[in-house]
Amino acid sequence: DREPPPDRSAIGPDSRGLWLMGNDVDLARRLAGTGFDWLALDAQHGAIDRSALVDLGRALGDVGANYVVRVPGVDHAWIGASLDAGAAGVVVPSIASVEDAREAVRATYYPPLGERSWGPLTPMWDGYAPDAERANAQVQCAVMIETVGALDAVEEIAALEGVNLLFLGxxxxxxxxxxxxxxxxxxxxxxxPVGRILAAARGHGVEVAAFAGDPSRVPALRALGISRIAVATDIALVALGAQQVLDLT
Ligand code: 3PY
Ligand code: MG
Known part of the structure; x- marks a missing residue:
């Protein structure tokens, strides 16, 4: 029997994440080795479809990368498929109400907390998949606070069992x-707005993360007290690298 890997917390404290818009497996694997603490595969606005998700999941699993998937919406099929592919958590966008957040929880967890269907892919790739209880204990369910509706309900959302991260968009x-x-x-x-999100999180023992996208926004997010940040996108990395090369030559 395979040894289970240590418990994961994909988006941990004082961490720098990289947001992947692209679907290139080799590039993702290369970027996973550069030192970012976690990757987020963007299936909402990026080029990642179900087939790319599986290819990326297998490649990132092979190198032991920590990654989450930003799913396209409050979508049971996408949330389940992302976790089946091996993601350590999901980032669920466009939450507009406490009911949306509850739906995200239902999709993320196996019974009794949720309704996730069994079918992890990792054993087929000769990897380790935790049993349902351990999966429920490990998974990160991040709900995005990026609408007025979610902000108005942020107290109730943070109080939901199963929501362990409020992700500022x-x-x-x-x-x-x-x-x-x-x-x-x-x-x-x-x-x-951000103060209200932080207060709700503090009040319910929930963590806060945020998207910067462009590294220039990271200081402002840190000044707000947020330490789990997607500090760049793959696109921003390319643009910054290109600029650096042009400046140097
Ligand atoms: C936002 O800032 O709205 C996001 O969703 C980040 O990708
Ligand atoms: Mg958004």
Whole structure:
């Protein structure tokens, strides 16, 4: 029998994540070895479909990479498939209500907490898949707070059993609030949008993570007290690397 790997916490404290929009398996494997603490495969806005998800899951599993999947929406099939492929957690976007968050929980966990269907792929790849109880204990269910509806319900969302991470989507949240992204991130008050998310999380023992996308936004997120950050996208890495090469030559 295979030894189970140590418990995972894909998006851990003081961590820097890399957001992958692309679906290239070899590039993902290479990037997984560069030192980021976790990867997020973006199946909402990126080029990752169900087939790429399985290919990426197998490749990242082979190198022991820590990764989560940002699924396209509150979608049982996608959430289940992402976890079956070996993701340590899911980031569920476009949550608009406590009911949406409850649905994300139902899809993420096996019974009795949820309704996830059994069918992990990792054993077929000669890997280890935890049993249902251990999977439920390990999985990270991150719900995105990026709409006015989610912000208004953030207390109730943070209180839900099974929600272990509130994931700030600053771009959509600023759009939903009708304010600029810079103004949203500059508001460090307790009553501001991000302050309300942090307070709800603190009150219920839940963690907070955020998307920066562009590394220039990381200091503002850290100043707000957020330490789990997707600090760049694969696209941002390429653009920054290209600029560096052009500057050097
Ligand atoms: C947002 O900022 O809205 C996001 O969803 C990050 O990808
Ligand atoms: Mg968004």
């Amino acid at each position: 600053p771009v959509d949240l600023s759009l939903s609030l009708g304010m600029s992204l810079d103004d949203l991130l500059a508001d460090t008050s307790d009553s501001g």
